[in-house]
Amino acid sequence: MLIELGMTTTTIAALLLGGGTAQAAETPPECPSAVEIGSIGTLYRGGTVMGFVKQFEGCGGKFGYVNSKRSRAEFAEVRISSAGFESEPTRGELDQYEVWTFNADVNDRCTTASAALYVGEDVVYGASGSSC
Numbered sequence: 779m780l781i782e783l784g785m786t787t788t789t790i791a792a793l794l795l796g797g798g799t800a801q802a803a804e805t806p807p808e809c810p811s812a813v814e815i816g817s818i819g820t821l822y823r824g825g826t827v828m829g830f831v832k833q834f835e836g837c838g839g840k841f842g843y844v845n846s847k848r849s850r851a852e853f854a855e856v857r858i859s860s861a862g863f864e865s866e867p868t869r870g871e872l873d874q875y876e877v878w879t880f881n882a883d884v885n886d887r888c889t890t891a892s893a894a895l896y897v898g899e900d901v902v903y904g905a906s907g908s909s910c
C-alpha cells in the first residue's frame with residue numbers, strides 16, 4: 779500500500795539528512811527566483827546516505843548544489859556537467875556542508891549537477907538527473 783505524504787523529494791531528502799527537520803536549500807542564495815530542474819541525486823557510501831545533489835536554473839545560468847549535512851565528509855564539491863563539458867568544481871572549505879556553483883555557458887545544453895564528497899580516503903560521487 780502506498781501512502782501519499784504530500785512531501786516533495788527535496789523535503790524527503792532533507793528529512794533523511796537533517797534528522798527530522800527540513801534543512802535543504804530551496805534556491806540559490808544569489809538567485810531566489812531560480813527553479814529546481816532535473817531530479818535530486820543521492821550520494822551513497824555503501825548503504826548510507828551521505829548527501830544529495832540538485833540543479834537549479836535562473837538568473838542567466840545553471841546552479842549546482844551539494845548538501846552533505848549529517849555525513850562525515852571533510853570536503854564537498856559540485857560542478858555542472860554536460861556531454862563534452864564539465865565546469866571546474868567548486869569545493870567548499872573543510873566541514874562546509876553546503877556548496878553552490880554557477881555556470882552561464884551551458885544554458886543551451888542538457889546538464890546535470892555532479893558532486894563529490896571526500897570522506898577520509900574515500901570519494902563518494904553522485905549526480906542530479908539531467909535537464910534540457
